[in-house]
Every structure is written in structure tokens, then in C-alpha cells.
Amino acid sequence: MDxxxxxxxxxxxxxxxxxxxxxxxxxxxxxxxxxNLAHSAIFMSGAxxxxxxxxxxxxxxxxxxxxxxxxxxxxxxxxxxxxxxPLRRRNAPRIAQLISSIGAAIxxxxxxxxxxxxxxxxxxxxxxxxxxxxxxxIIESLSIRxxxxxxxxxxxxxxxxxxxxxxxxxxxxxxxxxAVAFNQQTAALLGINVSRIxxxxxxxxGVFGGAAGMFYGVVFLxxxxxxxxxxxxxxxxxxxxxxxxxxxxxVLGGYLVAGLQVISVVxxxxxxxxxxxxxxxxxxxxxxxxxxxxxxESTRA
Amino acid sequence: MDALINGLIEILKxxxxxxxxxxxMLVNAILGVSIYLTLYCGLFSLANAGFMAIGAYxxxxxxxSFDLPLFxxxxxxxxxxxxxxxxxxxxxxxxxxxxLAIATIGFGEIVRIxxxxxxxxxxxxxxxxxxxxxxxxxxxxxxxxxxxPKLTESWHLILFLLILMFFLTRLHHSRLGRAMTAIxxxxxxxxxxxxxxxxxxNVVFIMSAILAGxxxxxxxxxxxxxxxxxxxFDKTVDILAFAVLGGTSTWFGPIVGGLVLTALPxxxxxxxxxxxxxxxxxxxxxxxxxxxxxxxxxxxSKFIRRFTNRxxxxxxxxxxxxxxxxx
Numbered sequence: 001m002d003x004x005x006x007x008x009x010x011x012x013x014x015x016x017x018x019x020x021x022x023x024x025x026x027x028x029x030x031x032x033x034x035x036n037l038a039h040s041a042i043f044m045s046g047a048x049x050x051x052x053x054x055x056x057x058x059x060x061x062x063x064x065x066x067x068x069x070x071x072x073x074x075x076x077x078x079x080x081x082x083x084x085x086p087l088r089r090r091n092a093p094r095i096a097q098l099i100s101s102i103g104a105a106i107x108x109x110x111x112x113x114x115x116x117x118x119x120x121x122x123x124x125x126x127x128x129x130x131x132x133x134x135x136x137x138i139i140e141s142l143s144i145r146x147x148x149x150x151x152x153x154x155x156x157x158x159x160x161x162x163x164x165x166x167x168x169x170x171x172x173x174x175x176x177x178x179a180v181a182f183n184q185q186t187a188a189l190l191g192i193n194v195s196r197i198x199x200x201x202x203x204x205x206g207v208f209g210g211a212a213g214m215f216y217g218v219v220f221l222x223x224x225x226x227x228x229x230x231x232x233x234x235x236x237x238x239x240x241x242x243x244x245x246x247x248x249x250x251v252l253g254g255y256l257v258a259g260l261q262v263i264s265v266v267x268x269x270x271x272x273x274x275x276x277x278x279x280x281x282x283x284x285x286x287x288x289x290x291x292x293x294x295x296x297e298s299t300r301a
Numbered sequence: 302m303d304a305l306i307n308g309l310i311e312i313l314k315x316x317x318x319x320x321x322x323x324x325x326m327l328v329n330a331i332l333g334v335s336i337y338l339t340l341y342c343g344l345f346s347l348a349n350a351g352f353m354a355i356g357a358y359x360x361x362x363x364x365x366s367f368d369l370p371l372f373x374x375x376x377x378x379x380x381x382x383x384x385x386x387x388x389x390x391x392x393x394x395x396x397x398x399x400x401l402a403i404a405t406i407g408f409g410e411i412v413r414i415x416x417x418x419x420x421x422x423x424x425x426x427x428x429x430x431x432x433x434x435x436x437x438x439x440x441x442x443x444x445x446x447x448x449x450p451k452l453t454e455s456w457h458l459i460l461f462l463l464i465l466m467f468f469l470t471r472l473h474h475s476r477l478g479r480a481m482t483a484i485x486x487x488x489x490x491x492x493x494x495x496x497x498x499x500x501x502x503n504v505v506f507i508m509s510a511i512l513a514g515x516x517x518x519x520x521x522x523x524x525x526x527x528x529x530x531x532x533x534f535d536k537t538v539d540i541l542a543f544a545v546l547g548g549t550s551t552w553f554g555p556i557v558g559g560l561v562l563t564a565l566p567x568x569x570x571x572x573x574x575x576x577x578x579x580x581x582x583x584x585x586x587x588x589x590x591x592x593x594x595x596x597x598x599x600x601x602s603k604f605i606r607r608f609t610n611r612x613x614x615x616x617x618x619x620x621x622x623x624x625x626x627x628x
Contacts (some may be wrong), residue, residue: 035399086589094398095345096588099545102538103584110577229534233410236403271421275414278407285404286392 004266006144011262012255013150013219016157019254021212021231022238023164023247024076024205030245031181031201034094037101038079039209040228040235041108046072046210047217047227048112051125065214072210073203079104080202085195105228112225125223153215160211161251164204168247177201181245234261234274237281243291252292306455317568320455321523326563327458328520333543333555334465335512340549342505343485344394345402347537349513351409352382354416354532356514357521361446362439364522371452375518382514383507390506394499409537416529417442445528452522461515462556469552481505513540542584548594557596 021043028036049071053064083100116123136145168174179187180197188194216231217223238257242249257277264276284291310320318326332349339346360378363369369377393404415422424437440446472478480501483491492498521527539562547558562583566572572579590607593600 035402083585083589090592092588092592095402096592098345098399098402099541100585100588102541103581103588105581106535106538106577107581107585110575110581113577114575232534233407236406240400240403271418272414275411275418278411278414281407282393282404282411285396285400285407289396289400 007262007266009144009146009150011259013154014261015255015258016154017212017215017219017254018231018234018238018258019251020157020160020208020215021235022242022250022254023161024207024209024212025235026239026242026245026247026250027164027168027201027205027208029239030247031177032084032088032198034084034097035101035236036079036084036205037098037232038083038105038108039076039205040232041105041112042072042076042079042206042209042228043213043216043231043235044109044112044225044228045075046213047223048116048125048213048225049210050214050217051127051223052119054127055125056119061218065211068214069207069210072213073206075108076202076206076209077199079206080199084202085198109225109228116225123224123226127218127221127223129221149218153219157211157215160208164208165247167204173197173200233281234277237277237284240281240284240289240291246291249291303456306459316564317570318564319567322564322567324453324455324458324523325520326560327455327462328516328523329539329543329559329563330462330556331458331465331512331516331519331559332540333547333559334469334552335509335516336540336544337547337549337552337555338505338509338512340544341485341552342481342502343488344502344506345398346405346506346509347402347541348386348389348405348408349509349540350532350534350536351405351412352386352510352513353517353520353536353540354412354527354529355385356382356517357527357532358416358440358446358517359514360518361449361521361527364452365446365449366439371457371518371522374452374522375515378514378518379511380514382517383511386507386510387503390503390510394502394506406534406537409532409534413529413533416440416532443529445526445530447526449522449525449527451525453519458519461519465512466552466556473552477501477504538584539580542580544594546583546587546594548597548600550593550597554594554596558594561595 021039024042025036025039028034028039046068050064050068053059053067054061059067079101083104084097087097087100113123116125119125136147137151138145166174168177176187176192176197177200179190179192180194184194187197212231213227216227234257235254238253239245239250240253241256242251242253257280260276260280261273264273268276310318310323313323332353335352336346336349356378359381360374363374363377364371389408393401393408396404419440420437420442423439424435427435427437480491480496483494483496484498484501488498517532524531543558543562544555545558546562547554547556549555562580566576566579587594591600591604593603
């Protein structure tokens with residue numbers, strides 16, 4: 001059953017989630033020039049809102065998905081107001097914003113933990129199996145099994161990625177976002193409402209992070225307050241690999257990291273799966289910090 | 302000395318600080334200084350928990366498997382952390398703020414995963430070399446090393462901290478200390494003044510790693526168990542919170558930060574349940590409202606001014622990326 005092709009299929013569905021997650025990181029970084037380390041907490045919140053909606057409200061999966069995306073988006077906007085805007089007002093150094101985002105991440109994860117305990121009695125919750133898993137589609141001639149939900153995930157995440165690409169590349173608000181990313185002051189002088197663009201970017205990043213979290217929860221069925229930690233560094237690796245602040249780079253990076261993980265599981269066992277990713281992160285930072293598709297830092301900053 | 306410590310503990314007991322808490326406060330003060338050194342030099346390194354893990358494991362193995370006294374283990378742990386810092390620091394310290402942060406977070410995770418798989422890894426190499434199946438157990442992977450005797454005494458920690466304080470006061474008046482300040486303020490200007498930036502950064506990084514290693518040895522012989530989970534990203538965030546709360550404008554700040562942040566959840570009982578929430582809030586609130594930390598006069602005056610509505614000093618005209626005025 002575990003043929004190479006099967007592993008490729010697994011890698012693609014995992015890569016879809018990673019790239020969706022990395023997109024949010026990348027969007028905020030390209031527009032604000034700040035790394036939002038609380039993005040992994042947003043990811044967790046997406047899965048959490050989804051599991052809450054399914055279990056406590058009894059909503060169907062698609063509605064839970066939308067609720068998760070909107071909830072995570074709003075939480076992300078809250079972050080912008082609480083953790084980033086006051087520091088930007090003061091012209092605080094980038095490190096200060098990094099620290100406040102770490103603080104926000106810890107805060108959200110721990111509040112999540114408290115709510116988990118209150119709602120479910122422990123720090124773990126499950127998507128009901130019958131809601132999620134239909135019979136896997138088995139392709140006999142290639143001997144691979146695909147769970148339908150994984151196919152849906154890949155398709156939806158591709159659609160979302162294309163939507164993002166369209167939004168940033170073709171619409172007016174995307175043009176404004178690119179202008180702000182290029183130079184905030186010039187953009188402001190040209191009449192762009194910079195803080196509204198920031199709010200929008202955070203909302204979009206939150207929506208993508210929340211969708212990724214929801215998918216992650218659906219694929220692995222169980223949700224804990226700590227699932228953000230699983231992907232925090234993987235997402236960072238993806239955007240560093242693809243080039244910080246590049247949308248195509250984030251998507252490419254997400255799939256590459258997933259592929260690498262699956263290959264290292266096949267070759268060396270699952271305990272080295274993350275070590276390989278972090279060694280890659282290290283190597284990329286040292287050899288080509290601008291990533292595969294990124295520009296060099298001097299032209300960016 | 303003992304009488305003095307006991308007296309101090311007696312005084313602190315009513316506010317919930319028992320001797321173990323007191324000892325952890327001192328260990329965390331050392332950790333605060335460890336991250337302070339790199340921050341003072343303008344390096345945002347988050348590798349401290351990784352070096353602490355290295356120190357803890359080396360120290361514990363030295364006392365458990367090699368029967369060394371705590372002092373020998375302390376030296377061993379510090380040397381091990383310092384030696385590993387050299388090949389890590391030379392390539393990574395070329396990176397700037399965010400990139401350095403990511404690389405050092407990655408380093409911490411790699412250390413954690415290496416500890417988790419160390420036994421298996423060595424075992425499989427031995428199996429290859431000897432041609433037969435060998436089970437190797439030294440650091441027990443995720444289960445951690447248990448049953449470590451409690452060798453760390455309060456006076457060890459106090460003595461270490463006193464020596465450290467002496468060293469820090471000397472450091473700030475030394476050539477190296479001044480070079481550190483210069484690099485934090487402007488790296489390029491410092492380089493053009495003839496300061497060897499790469500050398501200073503690496504020395505500071507190694508010193509920080511050595512201190513984290515020492516704290517690791519002490520804490521390993523306090524908690525009586527070392528597990529890789531204890532040195533994850535959470536630990537790094539805790540350490541960062543010590544420095545942020547205390548402020549990094551003087552060496553005194555992170556020490557106070559470490560002491561206060563460890564003591565608070567113990568003396569305010571209701572905080573214990575919300576420990577993580579509290580740490581997050583401290584980071585967020587201090588960095589937003591009190592950016593200089595507790596031990597900093599200018600940040601307090603700004604903080605008070607914010608609530609008394611006294612006019613602020615005129616805004617800096619050449620400030621770079623301000624968006625607020627633009628809107």
C-alpha cells in the first residue's frame with residue numbers, strides 16, 4: 001500500500017496545508033516587513049473554531065470551515081491592533097514587534113488551553129470521524145488510496161492560493177498592498193489608507209492560517225492547543241525556502257517541505273522528519289537567505 | 302552563609318517563596334543575564350534554551366556516569382555549551398535580526414530532536430560498527446534522565462551570581478563592553494571605528510551560551526530530572542520574558558526580571574493556573590507600554606506621562622517608517 005506514488009499523494013495534501021499556512025506568514029512579512037510569530041497560534045485557533053463549531057454547535061463541515069476562517073481572520077486583526085499597531089506608532093525596532101508577537105502567541109495558546117479544558121474537559125478535541133472520512137477512493141491500477149477529504153483540501157487550498165494571487169496581482173486593493181509593501185510613506189502620500197491595508201492584510205493572513213489549521217485538524221482528526229507548534233517552524237522553513245515575502249515562494253516552499261518530510265520518513269523513519277526540515281532551514285539561511293524565489297535583502301528592505 | 306540564606310528564606314516564606322522557588326529564581330536570573338548579553342550587543346538570538354539543554358545533559362551525565370562533583374559538572378557543562386557555540390555562532394551571526402532569530406529557533410529545535418534521538422542514533426552506529434545489534438542508553442530520549450541527586454545548593458547559586466555580577470560590572474568598563482555598546486548602536490559605524498564586529502559578536506554569543514550552559518547544569522541538579530521537553534521553545538520564551546520584563550539597559554534588569562517573574566506565580570497563587578497567560582501578557586504589555594523594562598528610569602517617566610497627559614517631547618523629525626502621521 002505504501003508505494004512511492006502513495007507517498008507523493010500524501011506529500012501533496014500535506015504540502016497544500018503547509019503552503020496555505022506559509023502564505024499568511026509571507027503576506028504579513030511582505031507588507032509590514034515583520035515576522036508574525038503569532039501566526040502559528042492563528043493556525044491553532046482556526047482548527048479550534050472549527051472543532052468548536054462542529055462539536056458544540058453541530059454545524060456541517062463547510063459551515064465550520066467558513067466560521068474557522070472568519071474567526072481566525074478576526075483574531076488576526078485583533079493581533080494587529082493589540083500587538084503591532086502600538087509598536088509601529090512608536091517606531092519601535094523590528095525586534096520589539098517580534099517579541100510582542102511571541103507574547104501574543106503564548107497568550108493565545110494558553111487561553112486556548114483554558115477554553116479547551118472548560119469545553120472538553122481536557123486539552124484535546126476530535127472531529128467526529130463519520131463527519132470527515134468517507135470511504136477512501138482506491139485506484140487499483142496504481143495501488144493508491146486517497147481519502148476524499150484530502151482531495152477536497154488540495155482543491156480548496158489551490159483555489160484559495162489562486163484567489164490570493166488574483167487579489168494581490170489584479171485588484172485595486174492588491175495594488176495598494178503592493179504599494180504599501182514597497183514604501184509605506186510614498187503610498188500614504190499617494191492617498192492610500194495604510195492602516196486599512198494593514199488590517200486587511202492581517203485579516204487575509206488570518207483567514208489563510210485559519211483555513212490551514214482547520215484542514216490540519218480535519219486530516220489528523222484531533223485538535224490540541226499545541227498544534228501550532230508543530231507547524232510554526234515548518235511554515236517558517238517554507239517561507240525562508242521560497243523567499244521571504246514572495247507568494248509563489250511560500251507555496252513552493254510549503255510543497256517542498258512536505259515532500260522533504262515524506263521522503264525523510266520513507267528513508268529514515270519519522271523521528272528525523274523535523275530534524276531534516278530544520279537542518280534545511282539552517283542551511284538555506286546560511287547559503288541563500290533570500291530563498292529560492294526572493295530578491296536579495298538589500299533591495300527588499 | 303547558611304544562616305544568612307536560612308534567614309532570608311524565613312523572611313520570604315510568608316509571600317510563598319520557599320527554598321526551591323528561591324533557587325529557581327536564582328537560576329532564572331542567570332538565564333536572564335545569558336540572553337541579556339546577546340541583546341545588549343544587538344543580537345536577537347533565541348538559542349539559549351538549546352545551550353541550556355546542552356549544559357544540563359552534559360552536567361548530569363558527568364555527575365551520574367562519571368561521578369564528578371557538581372563543580373566539575375558545572376565546568377564541563379559550561380565548556381560544552383561554549384564549544385558548541387563556536388561553530389554555531391560563526392556562520393549564523395552574520396544574519397541580521399529576524400533571520401538570526403529564525404536560525405537560532407531552528408538550532409534550539411535541532412538540539413531538542415538530537416537529544417530525543419541520540420540513543421537510537423548512537424545505537425545504530427554501534428550496530429553498524431560491531432556487526433551485531435547494540436542497545437545504547439545514555440540519555441533515554443523522551444523519557445529523560447531521572448533520579449538525579451539534588452546537588453545544587455543555594456549558596457552555589459548565590460556565589461555564582463555574585464561572581465557574575467562582578468564580571469558584568471567589569472565588562473561594561475572594558476574594551477569588549479564598550480565595543481558591544483557600539484555595535485548595538487550602529488554596526489557599520491562600529492566597524493569603521495576599527496572594532497572587529499565579527500569577533501565581538503562571536504565572543505558575546507559564546508559567553509551567553511556558557512551562562513546558559515551553567516544555568517542548565519544547576520537546574521538539572523535542582524529538578525532531579527532532565528527531559529528534552531523542558532528545553533523547548535517555551536523555555537526560550539520564558540528566558541526572553543526575563544530580559545524583556547527587567548529591561549536590557551543595565552545588567553541589573555534581567556536579573557530582577559528573572560527573580561520577579563519566577564517569584565510572582567508562587568506568591569500570587571491564582572497566577573499559577575494561568576502561568577502561560579501571564580507570561581504572554583507580560584511580554585506583550587511590557588514591550589508595548591514599558592519598552593525599557595522595569596529597571597529603566599526613562600521608560601517609567603514615559604509610562605507615567607502616558608497616563609497624566611503631560612505633553613510629550615516633540616516628535617523626532619527624521620524618524621523613518623512612521624505611518625501614524627501619514628494617516
